Amino acid sequence: MTTLEKIMKIRDEKGAGYFVLIDPDKWQLTQIAEMANSACEGGADAILVGGSLLMSSSFDELVQAIKKQIDIPLIIFPGGITQVSRYADAIFFLSLLSGRNPTYLIGEQVRAAPAIKALGIEPISVAYMLIESGKTTSAEFMSNTRPIPRNKPEIAMATALAAQYFGLKMIYLEGGSGAQYPVPDEMIREVHNYISIPMIVGGGIKTPDEAAAKVKAGASFVVTGNVLEKDGGVHLVKEFAEAVHSRN
């Protein structure tokens, strides 16, 4: 079974899937192994690894260290072409469709595609859409793009539909890591009602209740990163997993 099939099965069985994001720059190598363990034990459905900026030089080593700890899928969520590793199960092959910067629409992808093929990593095509979230996020600054205004769901709907027509597998509605406000439930609802491909929602989600609200609005997958940095224990992962797994 491919990683995409695995996560879709989880969505179908549990109502929605919960992903834990590990940003390599925010953790020591020893903490990363511990975090990966907690994510697994707490009931996360996959681990995402990546970041808008990569300060640490040992991405490959890090991905390998996480992989050793877990039996759930490990998916790279890359901020750029330096974030490719043979030890991952899959990679989100992102195109930053909310922006108009050709580097992140297609440039980085052309440069990364041969390495992904050579390493045998499963690419999962994802439309990446930044949504305005109160303050400038790293993703916005690093990509040199403007996010979609949070009170303009129609722009998000049209962009998501274009992604679906392009044949992309999923939409990622992103507030940005550490966002002041997560993506509005209303926008998630409207995009969900308008398209038929699954949606990942992340950025600035701070409580299990907020995560549950994103699922209720139509998210197929919810991602948290920052909130676990303050308290990366199994119990908090468990609370989020239970909130997201609405069908249990």
Ligand code: 1GP
């Ligand atoms: C960022 O959506 C992810 O790309 C997670 O964001 O770190 O704010 O949870 P947080």
